[in-house]
Amino acid sequence: MATAGRQYGKQSADERRAARRARMLEAGLDAFGGPQGFRGTTIEALCTAAGVSTRNLYEEFGSREALLVALHDELNERATAAVVTALAAVDPLDLHARAHAACSAYLEVMTSDRRWARVALVETVGVSPEAEAARQAAIDRFVALIELEAARLVEAGLLPDRDHHLTAVALAGALLGLVNTWRTDTAWDARVPAVADEAARLIVLALTAP
Template sequence: MAGRITPAAGRYGGRPAAERQAERRTRFLEAGLDLFGAGPGYRATRITDVCRAAGLSSRQFYEEFHTLEDLLAELHLYVNDVAQQAVLGVLPQVRHLEPIERCSRLFRAYAAGATADPRHTRIAFVEIIGVSPRLDRQRLDRRARWIAFLCEQLDDAADRGEIPARDFRVTAAAFIGAINGLMHDWAVGWVDATLDQIVDELLLMLLGRLQVPGEAGPA
């Protein structure tokens, strides 16, 4: 069934239609988070599986989403927003720090936000890959935002004279690409390491590019 059914308006059982609709949408999102993020995964899940897990009907599903891909798309944005909020939450606390410590704190906040719920990690770094051109564009758009954010932090440090000024776009793109690749391999079990080891390795890559040539790295 394609398309979207217009939900009924008015009140039912004393509850406004908008409130009932928001609750249904949340139940579908929670079901998708479990099925896509914990198993069996997006490609092995059907709309009937989501409806069963949510305790709702397929008609109600189509009131909220056109396709199963729409559900995955919304969850991908949601898990990215969780990680983004984790970073923005510590940003005011680290603005005064020197760049190596600032970048370390920001990235550790990101890693904590992206991996606190293993379902988020799976959706952000595994399930979204190769689904469709549309989701590839969405994924790359979010990657571009992270690249821009990192460039802003490095440009700010350069403006303060804390690191040499240069074009940081390649460094930022390489670092964000490394995050996505390594986190994917870690999430699917191809890399046998703890999260702390993954975070430390990625930070070494980034912080090494912030050193002035000939200057010793962080202890």
């Protein structure tokens, strides 16, 4: 058996495994994010599309559900990182600028590919307890981020001193709803900046309400 670092041709075992994983993720994105969705996709179809064996897929992910969750988590990690990076470049006391920067960064990632949006917003729903947990964890991260921003601005005297948790939950749900509307309506492609503007206004109005 080959060791992890042993070379075959120009690729090590680790490199070949990483390449297989990337192909499986891409095959999953195409299948789960396409018309057939998760429920219409078999393990065999995934493996054929990725050019791997079923053993490869089970060794790497363990199940179709785990591959779906991996795709879901990858997108949400990218979106979270984009929002955090955008916020770091904005005046910490300018609520509207921060809301707009965060919404723009989030939407840029979430609307980069309708396949990703379908995987994140549709295909993970009701699949398994693990998928539901991943979906809820992603929502909770954004709720926590909104609450953190609100608490910091309350401390600075720029927001009313109240519990913003339910507001944050409602805002996270509204953003997901906007992305899902974009996903199903191709006429929205040119309107993503306008959606970011509207989302930012919604955040400002919600957080500044007494």
